[in-house]
């Protein structure tokens with residue numbers, strides 16, 4: 001496993017549409033392992049493959065630090081409710097902004113064996129599903145920020161922002 005370089009805002013790869021994954025090759029398995037390692041190293045709760053420069057529809061999420069979720073070819077099939085809160089992105093380090101998202105999201109995706117799975121999330125996990133899946137279509141949360149991006153203090157453990 002290896003930590004990969006996280007592409008930052010302004011890198012054109014972040015605005016491209018990722019391609020569907022058709023099979024789990026050894027190369028894709030390495031990418032998945034590296035994405036988890038890179039996300040944990042950066043203290044993020046989600047990472048999408050284009051953020052490490054690979055245009056494949058793969059997302060990793062862990063909102064608690066002990067609940068790793070892998071989504072291959074994810075799509076949102078149901079949403080309800082609304083939540084408004086701070087959101088950040090590993091591709092915009094040190095920044096956050098207020099974004100309104102659904103409070104409940106249901107996702108259909110494939111797992112590491114290319115079996116179809118269905119996952120539900122509320123609150124932070126629902127936000128993570130929306131944020132990360134948008135990366136796969138070249139969209140960043142900055143398009144949805146209400147007001148301005150603000151600077152966030154690093155390593156503030158009292159914050160519960162989405163990053």
Ligand code: NI
Pocket residue numbers: 088089090091131132135
């Ligand atoms: Ni992001």
